[in-house]
Amino acid sequence: xxxxxxxxxKAVFPVAGMGTxxxxxxxxxxxxxxxxxxKPVIQYAVEEAREAGIEQFVFITGRGKHVIxxxxxxxxxxxxxxxxxxxxxxxxxxxxxxPQSGSVGFIRQQEPLGLGHAVxxxxxxxxNEPFAVLLPDDLMVGKPGALSQMMLAYRRVxxxxxxAAEEKPMSEVKRYGVVxxxxxxxxxxxxxxxxxxPDPGKAPSNLCIIGRYILQPEIFTVLDRQERGAxxxxxxxxxxxxxxxxxxxxxxxxxxxxxxCGDKVGFLHANISVGLARPDIAPSIKKIIKGMNL
Numbered sequence: 001x002x003x004x005x006x007x008x009x010k011a012v013f014p015v016a017g018m019g020t021x022x023x024x025x026x027x028x029x030x031x032x033x034x035x036x037x038x039k040p041v042i043q044y045a046v047e048e049a050r051e052a053g054i055e056q057f058v059f060i061t062g063r064g065k066h067v068i069x070x071x072x073x074x075x076x077x078x079x080x081x082x083x084x085x086x087x088x089x090x091x092x093x094x095x096x097x098x099p100q101s102g103s104v105g106f107i108r109q110q111e112p113l114g115l116g117h118a119v120x121x122x123x124x125x126x127x128n129e130p131f132a133v134l135l136p137d138d139l140m141v142g143k144p145g146a147l148s149q150m151m152l153a154y155r156r157v158x159x160x161x162x163x164a165a166e167e168k169p170m171s172e173v174k175r176y177g178v179v180x181x182x183x184x185x186x187x188x189x190x191x192x193x194x195x196x197x198p199d200p201g202k203a204p205s206n207l208c209i210i211g212r213y214i215l216q217p218e219i220f221t222v223l224d225r226q227e228r229g230a231x232x233x234x235x236x237x238x239x240x241x242x243x244x245x246x247x248x249x250x251x252x253x254x255x256x257x258x259x260x261c262g263d264k265v266g267f268l269h270a271n272i273s274v275g276l277a278r279p280d281i282a283p284s285i286k287k288i289i290k291g292m293n294l
Contacts, residue, residue, distance in 0.1 A: 005159025008151060008214055010125065011054040011132040013045060014118035016062035016109040021264065030065050031262070032136045036270045037278065041261050042068060043097060045136040050099070052147035054132060058105040058125045060118040069106050072098060114233025119215075120223040128217050130159070133236075135211030139270050140164075141277075142256030146212050149254045153188050154214050160248030161219075161240060163191070164212035166258060170200045176208035177237045179251050191249040194241045196229070207251060209237070210258060216247055 019031030026034075032042035046057060059068055075094070082091040109121050119133055132147060140146035150162045165179055174197050181204070182190030195204060213236075222239040229235035243249065259273065260266030275285045 003158070005154060006130050007053070008130045008132055008154065009053070009055045010058070010129060011049045011056070011134055011147075012058050012060060012119055012122045012126070013042065013134055013136060014060045014109075014115060015042060015065060015068060015136060016060055016112065016118060017262075018062070018112075019262075021262065022267075028064070030067055032065075033067055033071065034261070034267065036139060036259075036261065036267075037274050037281070040071060041139060042071070042136045044139055044141075045134045046072070046099065047097070048140060048145040048147050049132065049134055051145050052132070052151050054147075056103050056105075056125075057099055058107060058122050060107050060109050060121050062109055062112065072104055074098065114229075114235055116223050116229075116234035116236040116239050117226075119236055120220060120226075120234065123217075123220045123223075126217055126220070130214060130216050133211075133213040133215060137260065137262035138211035139259040139261045140212065140254065140256040141259070141270075141274065142254065146254040146256045146258075149187075149256070150212060150214055150252050153250060153252045157188065157248055157250050159216075160250065161191075161216060161243060162214040162249075163209045163240075163251050164254055165189070165207050165209050165251035166253060167206050168208045170203065170206050173198060173200055173203045173206055173208060176210075178203050178205060179207040179209065180204035181207055181251075187253045187255075189251045189253070191244065191251050193244060194237060196235065196237050207253075209251065213240075215240070216243070218247065219243060 015032045019026035022031050033040045049057065061068065079091060079094060105125055107121050109118050146164055150164060154162050168176065178195045178198055179189065179191050180193035182192040189207060219239050222242050226234060229238040259270035261270055276282050
């Protein structure tokens with residue numbers, strides 16, 4: 001009988017990107033704080049992690065990202081004002097969104113050297129434990145959440161590394177890391193190899209890695225080498241590829257809907273879809289859309 005894998009209690013959120021595709025909106029506001037309806041993109045990722053059992057959260061930040069730190073802190077003046085005005089629902093939503101005191105950390109990524117470097121910056125926070133990485137630009141909507149579904153697969157296969165993946169048209173695989181698939185067990189596929197942004201004619205499959213990962217601490221030994229890959233950056237995909245054969249590695253196709261909030265059209269799509277799923281505002285949105293005569 002396979003021993004139960006170590007529980008995943010820590011999550012890393014790389015949020016140091018400049019958000020240049022959303023200028024001028026992101027000149028003074030981090031892209032992770034742009035709202036989908038009434039909640040910042042980063043909060044959706046944190047709530048997904050909490051649902052999956054994550055207990056400790058670390059944000060890998062850059063210059064100008066202090067607003068994220070403020071968002072996950074108490075706003076005593078605002079809370080007192082809401083209490084005085086008896087706005088109980090709004091007050092509760094603020095308090096419920098906060099992780100427990102002492103469970104949140106912030107680490108500055110002083111140079112923009114890639115996703116692998118951002119994850120490497122969390123090595124002292126993670127220590128010798130498995131951990132999750134969530135890229136907030138990928139908004140995953142579903143119940144249970146994407147990370148919860150990955151945790152279930154992690155326990156089923158006995159640990160190792162897990163990535164979220166989804167099938168894409170072959171014309172789009174050149175934008176993703178692509179899985180070389182092995183054995184398939186329901187929504188879980190063994191990862192025999194990975195190819196970063198392949199030409200469609202050379203792609204081993206159309207199963208593409210998206211922004212959720214469960215990783216083992218041994219990956220820091222690879223990232224310690226600071227080897228540069230595509231774009232002269234330290235690539236997380238390259239480090240994961242070097243772990244194949246040393247630890248079990250699987251891709252999970254979740255049944256969540258993914259929205260690319262790092263893209264303007266994807267961000268607008270997320271706002272419309274999430275809004276239409278909200279009973280309090282969906283009728284008004286439908287009326288607006290109907291009146292546009294699209």
